[in-house]
Amino acid sequence: MPDTHLPIIACHECDLLQREILLRKGDFATCSRCGSVLYRNLPESLDRTLAFSLAAAVMFLLANTFPIFGIELQGNRMAMNLVEAVHSVWNQEMKLIALLVLITTVLIPAFEIIMMIYLLMSLKFQRMPPGANLILRMLQSVKPWGMVEIFMLGVLVSLVKLSHDFIIIPGVAIWSFGLLTVLIAAVAASFNPRDIWINVERETGREVSG
Amino acid sequence: MSAVEVTAAELGLCSCHVCALVSRPVPGGGPSHCSRCGSTLHSRKPASVTRSWAFLIAAYILYIPANFMIMMSTGSLVSFRSDTILSGVVYLWVTGFWAIAIIVFIASIMIPILKLIAITLLLVSVQRNSTWRPEQRTKLYRLVELVGRWSMLDIFVVTLLAALVQMQSLAIVKAGPAAVAFGAVVVLTMLSALYFDPRLIWDPLHKERKL
Numbered sequence: 001m002p003d004t005h006l007p008i009i010a011c012h013e014c015d016l017l018q019r020e021i022l023l024r025k026g027d028f029a030t031c032s033r034c035g036s037v038l039y040r041n042l043p044e045s046l047d048r049t050l051a052f053s054l055a056a057a058v059m060f061l062l063a064n065t066f067p068i069f070g071i072e073l074q075g076n077r078m079a080m081n082l083v084e085a086v087h088s089v090w091n092q093e094m095k096l097i098a099l100l101v102l103i104t105t106v107l108i109p110a111f112e113i114i115m116m117i118y119l120l121m122s123l124k125f126q127r128m129p130p131g132a133n134l135i136l137r138m139l140q141s142v143k144p145w146g147m148v149e150i151f152m153l154g155v156l157v158s159l160v161k162l163s164h165d166f167i168i169i170p171g172v173a174i175w176s177f178g179l180l181t182v183l184i185a186a187v188a189a190s191f192n193p194r195d196i197w198i199n200v201e202r203e204t205g206r207e208v209s210g
Numbered sequence: 211m212s213a214v215e216v217t218a219a220e221l222g223l224c225s226c227h228v229c230a231l232v233s234r235p236v237p238g239g240g241p242s243h244c245s246r247c248g249s250t251l252h253s254r255k256p257a258s259v260t261r262s263w264a265f266l267i268a269a270y271i272l273y274i275p276a277n278f279m280i281m282m283s284t285g286s287l288v289s290f291r292s293d294t295i296l297s298g299v300v301y302l303w304v305t306g307f308w309a310i311a312i313i314v315f316i317a318s319i320m321i322p323i324l325k326l327i328a329i330t331l332l333l334v335s336v337q338r339n340s341t342w343r344p345e346q347r348t349k350l351y352r353l354v355e356l357v358g359r360w361s362m363l364d365i366f367v368v369t370l371l372a373a374l375v376q377m378q379s380l381a382i383v384k385a386g387p388a389a390v391a392f393g394a395v396v397v398l399t400m401l402s403a404l405y406f407d408p409r410l411i412w413d414p415l416h417k418e419r420k421l
């Protein structure tokens with residue numbers, strides 16, 4: 001039943017105006033015309049996202065400290081972590097490639113994890129942190145450029161390719177990257193910015209329905 | 211289309227792209243800001259079609275060197291070979307790495323081609339005010355956004371191989387000029403898709419009703 005106390009929203013993919021409906025926990029609402037997901041009702045979204053973000057931070061540090069994997073050929077050994085690999089490609093005069101890899105696999109994931117922890121920690125203590133609006137806006141725009149899961153597939157493809165000519169020594173970071181991939185997906189699946197905007201509404205006491 | 215279907219734009223309303231609050235922009239033409247989160251309000255992404263085309267055309271141009279120049283050179287004491295994207299996939303296939311060959315084929319050849327075609331189709335249909343299958347076209351846009359990023363796979367593979375193998379005295383892997391061009395194609399098509407506004411697909415339906 002449409003409830004006239006609930007706000008009107010517009011679909012972000014087809015602009016259709018429709019009235020919100022109340023959702024049970026875990027459900028999501030879709031646009032009645034184009035089927036895009038309008039919003040979700042995620043139980044304990046803030047707490048879960050914070051837990052996943054903290055775990056992701058630990059995994060991120062491990063993944064970037066230890067070697068991903070090493071190769072061995074006739075006694076010659078070579079092992080590298082991600083930043084060393086980027087540095088090596090930079091020195092081979094492939095600077096644009098090195099930058100692209102650094103941004104998509106190190107800088108953006110690090111930014112996302114740090115900002116998420118800052119935001120959710122502050123909300124845990126019942127206040128909107130300074131710059132929250134800007135952070136949410138930036139998190140939304142950098143999202144497509146964080147590519148840890150694609151990098152993980154790249155690691156696996158490289159492993160198979162190299163196993164043809166070299167002896168492979170798996171490093172700690174290969175497992176850390178695997179777990180980081182899962183945790184970043186968990187953060188994305190549990191984070192519900194809508195909860196934060198509802199908090200903002202409550203704090204400023206502004207009327208939702210227009 | 212039933213008569214109750216009204217878009218925000220038809221009523222002069224604007225939906226905030228960050229916090230989703232629907233509000234009425236301040237009249238007068240100047241930039242309006244969302245009263246809840248402060249983001250600039252746009253009824254549609256500004257200059258969506260022009261920007262999307264600009265990135266797409268740049269991607270088409272770089273697609274040529276990306277496919278005809280050398281992606282990766284590998285050498286050892288017994289052999290040396292230089293591969294384009296396509297010959298690299300073929301080489302993987304004939305040497306028995308079937309699974310990897312299929313993954314790289316999908317990420318480096320199939321996805322980029324389909325993405326270029328899909329965005330072209332979306333842009334042309336929007337410019338011609340097409341009312342043809344808006345739901346299917348919206349799904350196509352969603353698919354492009356979802357899978358487009360996976361083309362970056364080969365860039366990561368080349369980086370890892372070039373970094374690890376360069377120090378070995380007995381073998382070498384070097385990234386070729388196609389790697390930079392291909393990386394640029396992936397970034398440019400992603401930008402093109404990001405600037406495309408799917409709501410433009412649905413707008414002609416409402417223009418038609420008013421006439």
Ligand SMILES: [Zn+2]
Pocket residue numbers: 011012013014015016031032033034035036
């Ligand atoms: Zn819709």
